[in-house]
Amino acid sequence: MNPLKLLKAIGFWLLVVVIVVYxxxxxxxxxxxxxxxxxxxxQVVLLPEHFDxxxxxxxxxEQPFARNILNSVIVAVSVVAVSLFLGVTAAYALGRVSFRGxxxxxxxxLAVSMFPQVAVLSGMFELIRRLGLYNSxxxxxxxxxxxTLPFTVWVLTTFMRELPKELEEAAFVDGxxxxxxxxRVFLPLMWPALVTTGLLAFIAAWNEFxxxxxxxxxxxxxxVPVAIALITxxxxxxxxxxxxxxxxVIVTLxxxxxVLIFQRKIVAGLTAGAVKG
Numbered sequence: 001m002n003p004l005k006l007l008k009a010i011g012f013w014l015l016v017v018v019i020v021v022y023x024x025x026x027x028x029x030x031x032x033x034x035x036x037x038x039x040x041x042x043q044v045v046l047l048p049e050h051f052d053x054x055x056x057x058x059x060x061x062e063q064p065f066a067r068n069i070l071n072s073v074i075v076a077v078s079v080v081a082v083s084l085f086l087g088v089t090a091a092y093a094l095g096r097v098s099f100r101g102x103x104x105x106x107x108x109x110l111a112v113s114m115f116p117q118v119a120v121l122s123g124m125f126e127l128i129r130r131l132g133l134y135n136s137x138x139x140x141x142x143x144x145x146x147x148t149l150p151f152t153v154w155v156l157t158t159f160m161r162e163l164p165k166e167l168e169e170a171a172f173v174d175g176x177x178x179x180x181x182x183x184r185v186f187l188p189l190m191w192p193a194l195v196t197t198g199l200l201a202f203i204a205a206w207n208e209f210x211x212x213x214x215x216x217x218x219x220x221x222x223x224v225p226v227a228i229a230l231i232t233x234x235x236x237x238x239x240x241x242x243x244x245x246x247x248x249v250i251v252t253l254x255x256x257x258x259v260l261i262f263q264r265k266i267v268a269g270l271t272a273g274a275v276k277g
Contacts, residue, residue, distance in 0.1 A: 027252060034245035041241050055246035059231075064219055065247065068227040072251070074137055075223060076205040079144045083201045084194060087152035092182050094153070095160030096168065106157065113150035117210045120146060128215055135217040143211040148201035159193040160186065195265035203255055224251045 033041055035052045059065050094106055124143055133139030163186060171181045187194075209225040216222045222230075228247045231240060 027249075027256075030245050030252075031249055034242060034249050037242040055240075055242040056250070058240075059243050059247045059250070062243070063227065063231070065224075065227060065250075067220055068222055068224045069251070071137060071140075071221065072206055072223040072225075075140045075144065076202045078137075078141045079148055079205040080198045080201045082141070082145060083148045083152045084198055086149060087156045087197065088182060088187070088190070088194075090153045091156035091160040092178065092186070095157045106154070109150045109153050112146070113154075117147070121210065121214060124211070125214060134215060135221050137221065139215050140208075140212055140223065143215055144205045144208055147204050147208065152197045152201055155197045156190070156193055159190060163189060192265050195262050199258060199262060202258070206251070206255065 032045060032048055034055050035048065035050070036045075037052070037055065094102055124146065128134055128139045128142065131139075131142075133142060167185050167189075168181055171185050176184070206223075207225060208223070209229070212223045212226045213229070216226065219227070219230075224247070228244060228251070231244050231247065
């Protein structure tokens with residue numbers, strides 16, 4: 001083998017190893033820390049010495065963490081469902097129907113996603129309070145849509161524009177309505193984009209903290225990011241880092257599993273439209 005090619009291959013795989021270690025090591029160390037307690041948490045150990053699941057048991061025993069996980073699941077799944085439904089219908093209108101101001105409307109939708117959360121916090125709080133949704137899961141769902149819907153509409157509109165017009169025209173010739181075209185013609189072709197945007201919307205809703213902290217009051221209505229932030233120890237100045245690490249591992253695992261399951265669809269959705277033949 002050519003020495004130059006060998007050096008390039010070695011360098012490439014060394015770079016891959018460095019990137020993987022850099023990305024995976026924080027989660028790996030969180031798992032190690034979640035199985036330790038007391039002063040052992042502050043000792044640097046790279047290999048597990050023993051497997052102690054007492055921190056995981058304590059997370060569920062000392063607070064309604066199972067209810068917090070259920071709240072996060074309900075909020076995230078509802079946000080994904082609403083975002084994809086509205087995103088697909090809006091993408092059809094913006095990507096396939098010609099009307100005046102379409103470009104300006106798309107830019108306006110994209111501009112909404114550029115505002116920081118704190119900029120819309122007061123207005124969103126007043127809206128949720130007036131609607132009677134404060135300290136409720138529907139209020140969190142409504143608040144999270146402002147984070148996920150603009151991105152979902154923009155990505156799905158870009159994908160919708162790349163679909164062949166002949167498919168739509170043939171369906172119209174056969175007497176199909178626009179809704180039938182979207183549901184039976186476009187949706188089967190949009191699965192990669194739907195999986196990608198849906199997973200990103202799920203992650204955004206699952207990890208959202210500011211709205212969940214502001215719009216909930218009781219432990220029974222809080223989602224997992226707020227529940228983890230409010231974990232306290234025996235005294236105000238002592239934080240149970242083992243419990244916090246255990247809770248962090250618990251709420252991170254579903255995201256890791258989802259990414260591993262849908263990784264091919266995610267790659268296909270992210271690269272859709274990059275090459276036109």
